[in-house]
Amino acid sequence: MKNKMRKLIAAIALSLPFSVALANEGGPKLEKAPIDIQDTESLQRGAQIFVNYCLSCHSASMMRYNRLEDIGLSEEQIKANLLPEGAKIGDQMNVAMDKKDAKAWFGATPPDLSLIARSRGADYLYGYLRGFYRDPSRPTGWNNLVFDKVGMPHIFWEWQGEQALKTEKDAEGHEEHKLELIKAGSLTKLENGKANTVEFDRRMADLTNFLVYMGEPAAVKRQQIGYVVLMFLGLLLFPLVYLLKKEYWRDVH
Secondary structure (H helix, E strand, O other): OHHHHHHHHHHHHHHHHHHHHHHHOOOOOOOOOOOOOOOHHHHHHHHHHHHHHHOOOOOEEEEEHHHHHHHOOOHHHHHHHOOOOOOOOOOEEOOOOOHHHHHHHHOOOOOOOOOHHHHHOHHHHHHHHOOEEEOOOOOOOEEEOOOOOOOOOOOOHHHHEEEEEOOEEOOOOOEEOOHHHHHHOOEEEEEEOOOOHHHHHHHHHHHHHHHHHHHOOHHHHHHHHHHHHHHHHHHHHHHHHHHHHHHHOOOOO
16 A cells, blocks of 8 residues: 555656656746845835726735735725725725626636735736737737736737737748747837836736735735844854854863
């Protein structure tokens, strides 16, 4: 029985890399998202983008406005800049859009984004936000490298500008999209937006950072407490360890 269990565990362990490879096959190469939930300025900028652009369609029902105090915003700042009219500081970040209307407009109800970073990953979100390109075949006129046939329009197109998927010509001279180009994330700029590429990427990094924070708001304080505890233990234990070392080595010297 033990041998069978060992063989089963070994088989599962050996199959994991293959499973991961299959999961990644077919999708574009994802760039590493510059995430730092200790960067409160980035989180504040991301919160502003989220409330002004994303919260029109997407809820974050597991997040309350008063939790934004954890990223350095005062109650007055939240009320003045981020709180919708009629909402209270302790309310959840719910969207006013009716679900039936949302489904009729977009083909599907926009998902709640409270835990999107935990389910999809920061790299996925960062690539998704920067991966929109023009596609006349889609109802909205937009498609996405990371999420093919996406129903969401590109709400940040004025910042980013317009992109197109690179094409190659076949033997008959017809343009075609190559799977290799899609995997490599090969986009070409058609029209510049209000923000240059570096500035747009920074804004999307801030938004991604905030989405990661929303997935576990307590992580910011937990990490801060962890640093304090480690410093305390270091200051407390160092003299004790030093005295213990002297006691052990006293006869040697």
